[in-house]
Amino acid sequence: MTAYVCGEKSGLIIESPYHFNGVPGLDIDAEKKFVCHKLGELQxxxxxxxxxxxxxxxLGINRAKAYGWPNTYVFTKAVGEMLVGEMKENLSIVILRPAIVTSTYKEPFSGWVEGVR
Structure with missing residues (x-):
């Protein structure tokens, strides 16, 4: 898995969708209010x-870690997938997670990425 949505688990991970109610304490509306309140206080x-x-x-790093994700990148990817799952109604969905994009080590030459150096 290359999309980082499984937190810091390792090994073979049989995938099943995360649900907000499956993540103890996670309420996306409450999180949004919390973040907006903090921003307002700072301002x-x-x-x-x-x-x-x-x-x-x-704040983002602390909130992500509080819910079991190592950083905000991983946390927001998981929350995004949860939102899609919750809001899809009767639509079938597919979430594609492309592999990590990187350059070549050696062939055809070091650093090659689809013709971009």
Missing amino acids: KQGATQKQITIAMKE
Whole structure:
């Protein structure tokens, strides 16, 4: 699995969809309110944009870890998939997770990526 949605599990992982109610305490609406409240507090305190950026990054990392994901990238990918699953109604869905894109080690030459160096 290359999409990082399984947190820090290792080995063979039989995939099944995550559901908000399957992640203890995770309520996306409450998370959004929490984050907006924190941003509002920082702005009210007169924090600089740099201070706000640092504080909000730290908040995101802490919230991701609180729910069992190692970072915000992994957490937001999982939340995105949960939202699609919750909002799909009667539609069939497929979530494609492309492999990690990287350059070549050796052939046809080191660093080659579809003609872009």
